[in-house]
Amino acid sequence: MTDHRPWRGVLVATALPLNDDLSVNYDRYAEHCAWLVGNGCDGVVPNGSLGEYQVLTPEERARVVETAVAAIGGRRVMPGVAAYGSAESRRWAEQAGEAGCEAVMLLPPNAYRADERSVVAHYAEVAKAGLPVVAYNNPIDTKVDLVPELLARLHGEGHIRGVKEFSGDVRRAYRIAELVPELDLLIGADDVLLELAVAGAKGWVAGYPNALPQASAELYHAAVAGDLDTARGLYRQLHPLLRWDSRVEFVQAIKLSMDLVGRHGGPCRPPRVPLLPEQEAAVRAATEKAVAAGLA
Numbered sequence: 001m002t003d004h005r006p007w008r009g010v011l012v013a014t015a016l017p018l019n020d021d022l023s024v025n026y027d028r029y030a031e032h033c034a035w036l037v038g039n040g041c042d043g044v045v046p047n048g049s050l051g052e053y054q055v056l057t058p059e060e061r062a063r064v065v066e067t068a069v070a071a072i073g074g075r076r077v078m079p080g081v082a083a084y085g086s087a088e089s090r091r092w093a094e095q096a097g098e099a100g101c102e103a104v105m106l107l108p109p110n111a112y113r114a115d116e117r118s119v120v121a122h123y124a125e126v127a128k129a130g131l132p133v134v135a136y137n138n139p140i141d142t143k144v145d146l147v148p149e150l151l152a153r154l155h156g157e158g159h160i161r162g163v164k165e166f167s168g169d170v171r172r173a174y175r176i177a178e179l180v181p182e183l184d185l186l187i188g189a190d191d192v193l194l195e196l197a198v199a200g201a202k203g204w205v206a207g208y209p210n211a212l213p214q215a216s217a218e219l220y221h222a223a224v225a226g227d228l229d230t231a232r233g234l235y236r237q238l239h240p241l242l243r244w245d246s247r248v249e250f251v252q253a254i255k256l257s258m259d260l261v262g263r264h265g266g267p268c269r270p271p272r273v274p275l276l277p278e279q280e281a282a283v284r285a286a287t288e289k290a291v292a293a294g295l296a
Helices: 026-038 058-072 086-099 116-127 148-156 172-179 190-198 213-225 228-246 250-260 277-292
Strands: 009-013 043-045 104-106 133-137 162-165 184-187 203-206
Touching: 009 213, 026 043, 026 058, 043 058, 058 086, 086 104, 086 116, 104 116, 116 133, 116 148, 133 148, 148 172, 162 172, 172 184, 184 190, 190 203, 190 213, 190 228, 203 213, 213 228, 228 250, 228 277, 250 277
Parallel strands: 009 043, 009 203, 104 133, 133 162, 162 184, 184 203
Antiparallel strands: none
């Protein structure tokens, strides 16, 4: 098994630019991927929740991956391959490989509250596509919790190489390291970045770098290097924005911040609806404060 680990570093779960008619703007998406890498990020994760994969057609979803690869190279692209069925997730993993990607990110079964046997079978099936799999633990949204003991089993059976940890429970980092030190822990929620970086995370599947890539990358690198004076200062400044990554309206919030810093965030597809006025005001104020502090 190769020790190449393309999921390490700052991988941005990319927001997907939509036109006013809600069609995908692939040219803007390609430019966005290149801009992120040019501003200190290591790669992108297309077709995650932030990329609104659930409301894309199969043709759109495939083209999003191909667009990212064409823009920055497959080594830097780790698509989300979540689907209701294991066979469909495996097909998306195969599509990623055919497009030139070198790893994929996979949620557990999320059409229902799956038991452990189903979860293991799901990851085993997708691993047959031949690409390294990074598990994505999001028990808040999927109702399936990849607890450290289950992650150790999935890794031990050869199905996963890393985990994007979104539970918000930073104590798990130490339990995972005890049970399965070879499994790479990736920061999965922006608002626990510092805590998980200090606990030994090897990467960050990130939301807010869509709007603030340089400051976010600087924060990550300071945190993992143990430069806590730098990291704490940036973390305090950015946290009013980073905490939106763990809220229901994270896609709308990040897209609004992108618009405010001169990027194209744009609208979201239904059933997502625009932010409430008070939510928009909070995101706008926090973004403008970050811009005034020189973080954009």
